[in-house]
Amino acid sequence: MKVVRLAFLPVKLILKHPFATSHGATTTRWVTIIEVVDQTGYRGYGELEAFDEPTYLPESQITARWVIQSQIVPRLQTADLKCPQDFVELMADLQGNQTAKAAVEMAIWDLFAQHQQMSLAQYLGQFMSLKPQNKIAVGISLGAQADLKVQQQIITRALAKGYQRIKLKLRNSQELSQAAELIRQFPQANFMLDANSCLSFQQLTQLQNLAELPNLLLLEQPFEPTDLVSHAQLQQHLKLDLCLDENIFSLADVKTAVALGSCRAINLKASRVGGFTTALRIVNYCLQQQLKIWCGGMLEGGIGRAASLALASLPVFNYPSDLSASDRYYQADLINEDFILENGQIKVPTQLGLGVSLKPIYLKKIKQQPNLICR
Numbered sequence: 001m002k003v004v005r006l007a008f009l010p011v012k013l014i015l016k017h018p019f020a021t022s023h024g025a026t027t028t029r030w031v032t033i034i035e036v037v038d039q040t041g042y043r044g045y046g047e048l049e050a051f052d053e054p055t056y057l058p059e060s061q062i063t064a065r066w067v068i069q070s071q072i073v074p075r076l077q078t079a080d081l082k083c084p085q086d087f088v089e090l091m092a093d094l095q096g097n098q099t100a101k102a103a104v105e106m107a108i109w110d111l112f113a114q115h116q117q118m119s120l121a122q123y124l125g126q127f128m129s130l131k132p133q134n135k136i137a138v139g140i141s142l143g144a145q146a147d148l149k150v151q152q153q154i155i156t157r158a159l160a161k162g163y164q165r166i167k168l169k170l171r172n173s174q175e176l177s178q179a180a181e182l183i184r185q186f187p188q189a190n191f192m193l194d195a196n197s198c199l200s201f202q203q204l205t206q207l208q209n210l211a212e213l214p215n216l217l218l219l220e221q222p223f224e225p226t227d228l229v230s231h232a233q234l235q236q237h238l239k240l241d242l243c244l245d246e247n248i249f250s251l252a253d254v255k256t257a258v259a260l261g262s263c264r265a266i267n268l269k270a271s272r273v274g275g276f277t278t279a280l281r282i283v284n285y286c287l288q289q290q291l292k293i294w295c296g297g298m299l300e301g302g303i304g305r306a307a308s309l310a311l312a313s314l315p316v317f318n319y320p321s322d323l324s325a326s327d328r329y330y331q332a333d334l335i336n337e338d339f340i341l342e343n344g345q346i347k348v349p350t351q352l353g354l355g356v357s358l359k360p361i362y363l364k365k366i367k368q369q370p371n372l373i374c375r
């Protein structure tokens with residue numbers, strides 16, 4: 001496959017409700033839509049998931065677009081790809097910049113799946129010799145709330161809608177006691193806690209107490225994204241499973257985490273690890289090592305969420321995915337389709353490739369964008 005056109009379109013999405021984490025409150029989020037066309041005229045789409053600012057990930061929308069334009073495009077210019085994995089080979093000497101690589105790789109997987117007359121879920125499944133599920137169990141990740149009562153109501157509503165698991169975000173260590181109280185108040189519901197790096201060893205006793213709560217599944221990313229050693233020390237003293245998110249950018253990172261004993265679970269986001277090729281390798285490794293693994297999210301637009309649904313459809317994950325229904329994210333999304341929550345599950349697209357279509361306005365705009373490839 002020869003890519004003859006690559007274009008991109010930045011789009012600003014507006015969240016229905018602010019999403020508060022230890023990095024601040026997100027009210028709007030840029031994503032960049034990637035369009036690739038091959039020599040047969042097939043079109044594939046990808047979504048760049050770096051955030052506006054390099055706080056959760058080291059990249060930003062602007063740095064990642066620069067990497068795509070000045071580093072990825074020149075490597076793709078003369079290539080003839082036999083399979084999506086060839087793209088990863090082609091980028092092998094390009095360090096880091098996982099979301100930039102993942103955005104283009106997503107569009108290339110979309111193209112290959114279409115050529116195979118398969119949905120992306122089926123196509124990913126084929127590489128794993130697994131049959132994808134047609135719907136997936138989902139949970140919801142709730143932004144932090146100062147007011148306990150308000151958060152109680154939000155949890156009640158999320159459970160009434162059918163979400164199979166609640167993830168509470170922490171902004172700081174003081175919010176641990178509020179989270180513990182909420183988890184106690186809903187003994188019938190399963191919870192995860194995501195600290196996005198805001199904790200330290202000073203909270204060790206509190207965390208050991210939390211570990212006694214039977215409906216708390218895991219604690220995600222308590223410490224800094226570079227500190228696998230401290231995570232290993234904490235895990236040694238904790239019955240509760242630690243789950244790593246922003247620590248994991250590659251299969252090598254997972255291997256290091258296993259060797260050190262830094263966690264017992266991985267939050268997998270294809271975009272954070274450079275795309276599906278690496279994501280599948282990580283899945284295989286976690287299965288071998290009996291490390292728990294589940295699919296996370298990062299407030300993706302519709303293209304990115306369709307891609308995440310395809311990955312989450314593989315019958316290998318230990319917990320419901322962080323993939324909410326379309327109605328909870330954006331005032332206006334990128335795609336025509338809506339992902340709807342039914343019995344705590346979301347249907348995986350069955351059409352060819354990503355199986356979703358850009359809204360006419362974005363389709364028209366991206367077609368007007370300059371082609372970065374010149375063959």
Ligand code: OSB
Nearest residue numbers: 056141296297298299300322324
């Ligand atoms: O840490 O898992 C995270 C969103 C943006 C960035 C990081 C994270 C998250 C979420 C929300 O927790 C998951 C989602 O619903 O997309």
Ligand code: MG
Nearest residue numbers: 194220221245
């Ligand atoms: Mg997280």
